[in-house]
């Protein structure tokens with residue numbers, strides 16, 4: 001009997017109020033567990049050039065509910081195709097068929113499509129299924145990265161996106177700093193009617209997260225060659241030798257030990273159940289459009305290494 005169960009048993013005997021600890025819902029990996037993500041729990045991108053797009057984006061264009069969006073994202077990941085998170089704040093949440101342990105060293109590997117000069121960092125968040133309902137409705141902890149303490153980094157930053165009034169229009173936004181802007185409509189490349197998710201029924205929606213300062217710039221000076229430099233470490237879809245896998249450079253590695261709470265203090269998590277990746281920059285790169293994190297895969301890296309021993 002585990003320590004927690006013993007507490008409950010003895011408490012029941014005494015008819016005392018019991019505080020259920022999160023350890024109750026730990027799901028140990030077994031020989032049957034997979035080191036690969038098992039389910040998409042939520043997919044809420046910001047508007048973007050690939051959102052609703054039926055060609056390279058792979059949407060039907062008819063997604064009308066959050067469940068449709070989850071189905072889309074699961075199908076894409078299973079086909080090893082990218083899921084775009086759109087502009088700032090767009091996110092995906094995945095779960096595993098077991099709890100992912102915080103091992104010594106790296107615990108998670110996330111695949112993006114970064115290459116030298118094309119990093120579109122996504123911040124990684126983790127959560128335990130504290131209430132044991134299988135849903136990602138628990139407290140999220142950010143995994144700190146190289147820029148967490150930078151003065152240019154803004155936590156609890158929000159962007160509200162506005163549904164365009166007609167097809168073929170950019171998506172307007174306003175952020176929590178009062179700045180206004182647009183997700184451009186790239187008529188030459190992505191011709192779907194709207195970049196505002198088809199399954200979001202409200203005329204505005206707000207995404208909140210941690211914003212990293214954009215580093216993108218036009219090297220040509222004439223708008224033809226946009227560079228999206230890498231960040232130090234701790235971000236998905238980031239081409240950095242500090243945490244990519246040397247012989248598989250689109251995989252970035254993450255350590256649950258870097259978890260921080262809403263105040264920025266270290267959060268000690270022995271394990272996690274859910275992983276969220278969220279586009280970290282609010283920027284656009286000319287004809288390349290908005291900076292959007294792309295993801296392909298989520299792995300329990302500790303379990304993967306154990307299996308490879």
Ligand SMILES: [Ca+2]
Pocket residue numbers: 102103104105106107255256257
């Ligand atoms: Ca670790």
Ligand SMILES: [Ca+2]
Pocket residue numbers: 128129130131132133134135136137138
């Ligand atoms: Ca839950």
Ligand SMILES: [Ca+2]
Pocket residue numbers: 112113114118119120237292293294
């Ligand atoms: Ca990318």
